[in-house]
Amino acid sequence: MNFFKKFLPAPRNSRETPQPDEQVALADFFDLLMRHSEAPPNEIETEVDPDTFARLQARVERTWSRLGEEDAHWSVITDNKFRKENIDDTLTDFFDMGEGDVKRLLAALQRAGAQLSRVRSVMDFGCGVGRLSVILSRHFDKVIGVDISASHLREANSCFRSLGIENIQTSRLTSVSEIETLQKCDLVYSIIVLQHNPPPVMRELLSRLCSRVERGGFLYVQIPTYKVGYSYSSDSDLLENTDSMEMHILPQKVVFDVIEKAGLSIREVVEDGAAWNLDFRSQAFLAQRK
Numbered sequence: 001m002n003f004f005k006k007f008l009p010a011p012r013n014s015r016e017t018p019q020p021d022e023q024v025a026l027a028d029f030f031d032l033l034m035r036h037s038e039a040p041p042n043e044i045e046t047e048v049d050p051d052t053f054a055r056l057q058a059r060v061e062r063t064w065s066r067l068g069e070e071d072a073h074w075s076v077i078t079d080n081k082f083r084k085e086n087i088d089d090t091l092t093d094f095f096d097m098g099e100g101d102v103k104r105l106l107a108a109l110q111r112a113g114a115q116l117s118r119v120r121s122v123m124d125f126g127c128g129v130g131r132l133s134v135i136l137s138r139h140f141d142k143v144i145g146v147d148i149s150a151s152h153l154r155e156a157n158s159c160f161r162s163l164g165i166e167n168i169q170t171s172r173l174t175s176v177s178e179i180e181t182l183q184k185c186d187l188v189y190s191i192i193v194l195q196h197n198p199p200p201v202m203r204e205l206l207s208r209l210c211s212r213v214e215r216g217g218f219l220y221v222q223i224p225t226y227k228v229g230y231s232y233s234s235d236s237d238l239l240e241n242t243d244s245m246e247m248h249i250l251p252q253k254v255v256f257d258v259i260e261k262a263g264l265s266i267r268e269v270v271e272d273g274a275a276w277n278l279d280f281r282s283q284a285f286l287a288q289r290k
């Protein structure tokens with residue numbers, strides 16, 4: 001935001017006419033905001049056969065286990081200051097970023113009319129090294145941190161122990177279908193996680209996460225819904241035997257369909273910029289099970 005602040009006019013009485021240079025800056029700013037409004041749809045395969053699904057899922061698991069072994073904190077926020085050689089000096093900044101994320105979550109819940117005192121159990125899906133679970137544990141009675149990567153969970157558990165936090169449990173997931181075995185929660189929260197799964201896996205994750213929301217409870221999930229020039233086909237995807245961090249999208253229409261089919265009502269959709277790339281449109285969806 002600091003970068004853009006210089007383009008924005010200072011706050012002033014709305015009856016004043018903007019100066020010409022302010023008008024140009026504002027027009028540029030709105031062009032940027034609306035940059036994807038005339039975009040064509042992305043061509044995306046969102047359903048695959050079970051064997052293809054298993055191969056895609058195995059690749060996600062392999063990639064994240066490796067990333068967690070090599071440089072766990074950096075894999076969560078890919079800023080060099082969080083590389084393993086720097087993390088002892090920057091751990092406070094790392095958790096401060098989590099504070100900002102949870103602040104946005106709490107504000108969204110309040111706008112949706114949630115009574116926060118009634119939200120007791122929270123699932124932090126794709127908890128990584130516990131950056132968000134630690135903050136969530138201060139606001140809610142019980143946090144369940146779930147992740148596909150054993151190496152991230154190891155780091156998370158050691159962090160919770162060193163901070164003396166006792167209201168976080170963790171659970172390792174080996175397949176998307178195992179989500180059904182997790183307990184239902186008043187809030188299912190997942191940011192910067194689903195985007196690292198190919199669209200067919202992302203779609204299934206979303207559907208299963210909806211099933212873990214208690215009656216009256218909430219789902220808050222971040223998903224990139226558009227990327228300039230992106231398309232997805234599992235055939236060509238599986239030709240590349242990559243194990244580097246993947247970034248995918250799920251079209252907004254599919255997100256709405258999955259959430260509605262699972263019996264939840266959408267309460268809010270906000271831009272969140274979590275993909276850190278202007279080619280992407282990333283959004284946070286807040287939904288509630290009635």
Ligand SMILES: C[S@@+](CC[C@H](N)C(=O)[O-])C[C@H]1O[C@@H](n2cnc3c(N)ncnc32)[C@H](O)[C@@H]1O
Binds near residue numbers: 131193
């Ligand atoms: C970028 S990190 C984000 C961690 C945490 N949400 C945060 O914001 O600090 C992504 C995490 O999601 C996990 N993850 C990715 N795909 C997953 C899946 N299909 N099931 C469970 N965890 C997954 C990875 O192992 C990794 O720990």
